[in-house]
């Protein structure tokens with residue numbers, strides 16, 4: 489929503505964020521001054537809003553079973569949202585005022601407290617004004633995740649390895665990924681990665697931790713030339729693969745990076761899960777978003793991976809790509825379903841700072857929000873009709889259609905996807921732009937350590953990042 493100026497009776501960054509989150513939901517231009525004043529008295533949050541010379545008011549009583557500060561913030565948001573929906577007549581947002589990347593965490597908190605499904609459904613629809621459809625979806629996803637999350641224990645961890653290279657940069661990419669450099673630079677990276685991996689192994693051994701899953705992402709790890717890829721995957725497997733390892737994933741996002749040699753390397757190393765990401769099966773779209781491959785390449789590489797029989801194959805798509813229609817999405821999903829992958833993840837395009845798309849927005853025609861929601865409906869109906877069920881879900885800022893990203897599977901849940909999204913396990917990050925998150929299961933407190941996003945800094949200061957991670961792990965586990 490565009491306004492002339494915004495005045496708040498609070499300097500709090502949280503309140504500013506809340507107000508902006510609500511304004512972002514509504515696509516309209518008000519060339520007027522907006523004043524918002526919030527007051528908390530007698531357990532009631534009052535919101536007074538003035539837009540130009542019009543005045544509005546809402547008030548709500550806080551719940552006693554939640555933290556007071558969090559309740560005040562929720563009710564400021566709810567009051568504002570209600571004014572825009574009820575007094576201005578805007579369409580309600582699918583997720584209501586439920587913002588944040590990991591909405592399922594809230595459901596797990598309520599389930600852990602013993603609340604039943606009907607109470608949770610009621611809270612989502614009444615307290616957060618989420619639609620019945622999204623409320624049911626999130627409960628379905630959370631219930632499916634319980635079998636993984638309930639088994640977690642303090643000393644069982646996962647490992648993330650970041651290979652920050654891609655063959656080209658996608659139009660919408662905002663990740664810390666670099667176009668594949670010359671061999672000398674890759675060699676430099678491999679040397680740093682080796683040190684990083686060996687140091688992580690030492691921490692794991694010294695602290696007597698067990699590795700449940702390994703995830704090699706980036707970037708696109710399969711962008712590495714065959715010999716570097718083989719070296720990298722052997723290094724990972726030699727250091728972390730044990731009989732207890734339950735899942736070993738490699739992001740093989742771009743079909744043009746998959747070769748027979750890499751498939752052999754993955755088989756040798758014990759990889760059992762790969763992600764092959766078409767995003768769209770429409771050639772014009774693939775060209776537009778800067779991917780140098782064809783839909784036929786995707787099909788060919790899918791069959792090549794399938795031949796080995798060892799891999800669970802997931803495929804990613806993006807809804808709302810420039811120039812795409814509902815029919816394009818329907819055709820993409822039909823072609824993916826024809827291949828019968830083990831998992832499918834649908835994303836809604838997020839317009840992220842740092843992406844080329846965001847910088848050159850005026851050069852592209854993006855489907856409007858209502859169209860993206862129709863794409864979502866068509867895609868989900870088709871996927872569900874082929875017996876796939878949703879099992880992980882997350883949201884991002886600036887998503888088209890105010891939707892969510894959802895992973896579907898036939899029957900086998902991606903363990904790492906659940907652990908990382910629910911932040912319910914310690915994840916040890918290694919390599920470019922990787923993050924280590926140490927979780928205290930009792931207090932639910934997360935402590936993090938970040939490797940540099942920028943490759944030059946990571947290569948220059950590898951020992952510094954290793955040291956920071958080792959100290960963080962020692963502090964918590966020793």
Ligand code: SF4
Nearest residue numbers: 654657658661665707
């Ligand atoms: S494949 Fe992923 S990481 Fe690589 S450029 Fe595209 S969006 Fe970025």
